[in-house]
Amino acid sequence: MRLSGKVAIVTGAGSGMGLETAKLFAQEGAKLVLSDINQDRIDALVDDLSSQGFTVEGVLCDVSDRSSVEGLLAKAIESYGHYDILVNNAGIMDGMEGIESVTEEKWDKIFAVNTKSLLYAIQPAVRYFKENGIKGSIVNNLSLGALYGARAGVAYTASKHAAAGITKNTAFIYGPDGIRCNAIAPGAVATNISETMTDVDMDSAQRIGLGRATMPHPGSPLEAAQAILFLASDEASYINGAILTVDGGWASI
Structure with a gap:
């Protein structure tokens, strides 16, 4: 098993790519600390995995709150004595707003969840x-929005571009310490992230929609989770600072 003896933390594990990542990690032998902002979802996942004999803890966590994230990391040490893998999966979408219409409130919320959360998690993890x-192995879930300008609104795009920079810089600075930091950049994956979209700017959304003409069929959360598993595992021991597109070839068109 690829993660035997490892302890892994996964944020946003209650649904979508985080949920499938948690299941894969469990099957590959990891002990888990799983978090989500939705108590019912994380409880259901923990119950499911526990009933199958896997070792798992669930934590209600708001990744935009430093103390909440610190509590999540502390739970791993309290429960298992250490942790080896950190998967920053939690994230939210904007409303497809261009810079003309995005509000400062929306901007701050998107950056708090998608970008500042990485500071809160990666800083103590690296230390x-x-x-x-x-x-340690750190894997961030980004988006094609981290690489291109026509996949979301300005706030989400900027937040994910910043997250890409955090990934690369962390990899470079701490590579000599044996710490790896990589990311996946999913394209269209069938998740429930649209639930986080509010006040959609239809004009901007229509413009952004032009790029969907070249989009392959949507991927599954499991396909994205398999990429996360690879980057988290020792099989990717010589991979650091990489952003792996998981998009069916959308980025190459």
């Missing part, structure tokens, strides 16, 4: 890995 000599 912990270094202090304990752990060759």
